[in-house]
Amino acid sequence: MDFMPAIVAFCCENSAFRAADTAGAKQEGYPSNIKICRLPCSGKLEINYILRAFEEGADGVFIFACHPDSCKFLKGNVRAQKRVEHTGALLEKIGIKKERLRFFYLSELEWTKFLDLVQQGNESIKGLGPCPTKVKV
Amino acid sequence: MIIAEQKEISEIINMVGDHRKILVIGCDTCVTVCLSGGAKEVAILASALRLAFRVQGKQVEVNETTIERQCEIEFVDSLESMAKDKDLLISMGCGIGVQTIAERFFHLPVVPALNTKFLGLPEKQGVWVERCQACGQCVLDKTGGICPISRCSKSLLNGPCGGSQNGKCEINDEIDCAWHLIYERLKALNRLECLEEIMPVKDWSTSRDGGPRKMIREDMCL
Incomplete structure (x- = not known):
């Protein structure tokens, strides 16, 4: 049976969450294994949210933030990107490939791009196989 | 902190x-x-x-x-x-x-x-700087509230040294010369005469040179 990765997507409610909503309503290939987690701003993303997602069984975590200079709260997207970079480096150090963590900029209108990104991301996580944290001890 | x-x-x-x-x-x-x-x-x-x-x-x-x-x-x-x-x-x-x-x-x-x-303070979000070395003998009254022990790379008490250039330290041009800062602050306070007082050799026994330190306040002891 094909490996179906569990993916958590943290989406800013001012952009990607709306794009995801539109993409879902259009019913045009939205992968069912993507779990959306709505954030009031990508700046609300905490490092621990990402780590907990992996602890709870995620094989990949995607972060969607508003485009540069488009954050409703001015710099939330910049802060989110910095935290993602920091967390990626931490994941590598503990034996989880940083490619399992992806960061994207998106506007609420780009629902087709959202679909492309999650489909491509889905395939890349499939290629990496199950996250090593899922190994039973 | x-x-x-x-x-x-x-x-x-x-x-x-x-x-x-x-x-x-x-x-x-x-x-x-x-x-x-x-x-x-x-x-x-x-x-x-x-x-x-x-x-x-x-x-x-x-x-x-x-x-x-x-x-x-x-x-x-x-x-x-x-x-x-x-x-x-x-x-x-x-x-x-x-x-x-x-x-x-x-x-x-x-x-x-x-x-x-x-021991220091947040200069801005994500950046912390040193302000005190807990030397046990504070001289901030003489130096315009700027600590030469922690902020001068050589902890000079009668600075600046010859390495001070344009207000920066010779150790690293991102470090402010503490004695330049002291001069500017005392000037702003109209207290430049403080610089004419030569500070004697520091008694480092109140710092780490005296071994592990202890403070006792008899009035507070139970």
Whole structure:
């Protein structure tokens, strides 16, 4: 049976969450294994949210933030990107490939791009196989 | 406040070694403010350790808690119920916190997750700077409120030295010359005459040269 990765997507409610909503309503290939987690701003993303997602069984975590200079709260997207970079480096150090963590900029209108990104991301996580944290001890 | 930074995760994992029941302990005081050992950082470290041990195929139980102050025995006492069944305590407090926990839980190993750096303040978000070396003999009254011990690279008491250039230190041009700052501040206060007073050789016995220090206030002793 094909490996179906569990993916958590943290989406800013001012952009990607709306794009995801539109993409879902259009019913045009939205992968069912993507779990959306709505954030009031990508700046609300905490490092621990990402780590907990992996602890709870995620094989990949995607972060969607508003485009540069488009954050409703001015710099939330910049802060989110910095935290993602920091967390990626931490994941590598503990034996989880940083490619399992992806960061994207998106506007609420780009629902087709959202679909492309999650489909491509889905395939890349499939290629990496199950996250090593899922190994039973 | 005390400024500290987290050790590399690989170093912390090495310190855990073969221990299997761990408690990660944060401190709500200085290290919370300098974003290195508060409840949020404890949650991140505990989560990272759980993930790391899972990747390594080890069964390690990692619990977490944060107390008000690790440098006061009364607060450390509150760890009793959580610590009793653990075989390793990881302190995310400063060096004082680690030692207070070690004294209180004499038969339990305690390891530091942080490197304690200096006494200072946040200059801006994410940047901390040194302001005091706890030398035990404050001269800030003579230097316009700017400490030459901690802020002059040579801790000169009668500066500046010949390496001061355009208000910067010869050690690194990102470091302000403390004596330039002192001059500017005393000038603004119209107290430049303070600089005419030669400060005598400092008695370093009140600093680390006098060995471990102790302060006793008889009026406060019970």
